[in-house]
Amino acid sequence: MNIDEKLQPILAAVLSRNAGEPEFHQAVREVLESLGRVVAKHPDYADDALIERICEPERQIIFRVPWVDDRGRVQINRGFRVQFNSALGPYKGGIRFHPSVNLGIIKFLGFEQTFKNALTGMPIGGGKGGSDFNPRGRSDGEIMRFCQSFMTELHRHVGEHTDVPAGDIGVGGREVGYMFGQYKRLTNRYEAGVLTGKGLTYGGSQARREATGYGAVYFVESMLATRKQKIDGRRAAVSGSGNVAIYTIEKLQQLGARIVACSDSNGYIYDERGIDLGLLKEVKEVRRARISDYAELKGGPVRYIEGGSIWDVPCEIAMPSATQNELTGKDAMTLVKNGVVAVGEGANMPCTPEAVRAFQAAGVLYAPGKAANAGGVATSALEMQQNASRDSWTFEQTEARLAAIMRGIHDRCAQTAESYGAPGDYVLGANIAGFVRVAESMRALGVI
Incomplete structure (x- = not known):
């Protein structure tokens, strides 16, 4: 699929400004390929640098993560949090621990997360984070010390009304627990809504793991x-x-x-x-x-x-x-x-x-x-909802909500694709439906 000529300068600027980030380039290109039909139908979406703003993260945070291994040696990793778009709500997206993690990977994931979260219909923006730390072969003690050091810096940038991380590759319930414990220790607050994917004993949601x-x-x-x-x-x-x-x-x-x-x-x-x-x-x-x-x-x-x-x-x-x-x-x-x-x-x-x-x-x-794969973040939003109301739902209640959300996402994508002359094209439907919701919110909020 070709990119509409009105959108080609936007892609050129993204490629120039974000050199050496092929995954991010790929993600932006895929969305821009779908937006030609939108711009043709609604030319005003090309005004006020709206699309350019959607392609630029609101904030990119990179930090040092020092920690001590079991042999007493100091190790250094790099931590990231890209707060991509908060037009719909607090930044929401996982944390990935894997040697392949770099800024370009996190930006691609945050960009995708923005549209994914929009498709859920829930009030959550897009973000992503992680580190090039490799948890494979590390002891529980080493993973705990790394997570505590990671959160010592990250806690300055997150909060239930600001940015709500969750797990991703290399980050499961164990890692979320260590990070939540350190956040609670540093802030002297039991702010359950700051992280999702928590254990059921301390504010987690049924069906989140699944x-x-x-x-x-x-x-x-x-x-x-x-x-x-x-x-x-x-x-x-x-x-x-x-x-x-x-x-x-x-x-x-x-x-x-x-x-x-x-x-x-x-x-x-x-x-x-x-x-x-x-x-x-x-x-x-x-x-x-x-x-x-x-x-x-x-x-x-x-x-x-x-x-x-x-x-x-x-x-x-x-x-x-x-x-x-x-x-x-x-x-x-x-x-x-x-x-x-x-x-x-x-x-x-x-x-x-x-x-x-x-x-x-x-x-x-x-x-x-x-x-x-929006079901994970949708259920994270349900976990935030339960935390905010000091409530806990059954597995059956939560899974029923998940099933309804996913069927709603499917229907939204299918109907959008059909309305833009491409029935059955879920790529185009997902990209346009997610883009329109984010774009309309950004326009309503002024030049942000």
């Missing part, structure tokens, strides 16, 4: 329903084996699918009988081990393939749930050849532009991450 994976499946279920199809009986592959992947697998199984493959950064497992979810949770959530351990413990016909691509496994439903740009154009062509009918992004931007084009050209139902 929400991103469950929500992605609900979105795929809604897409299939537009063609009078169901998940039941389908063969599926889910990349990754962290929180999002595990609960994507769980909900797919509940709806009758057979998941035959999942992965980690070293390789993937292929289990024709269907993944044993209980064993997978034992390996990943309890032992914090590698996916190869699943194959060793399960035995039998389970195969572990080191390296390679999980997308070589034939499936009807593909759920990329690991990391950005993990599914290439070549992978997409393989999936199409093997009969894939629906792709739902559990991760942020896991499909390359070439892969997206291949799916759309083949008529495959394709759900972009900013829509399909």
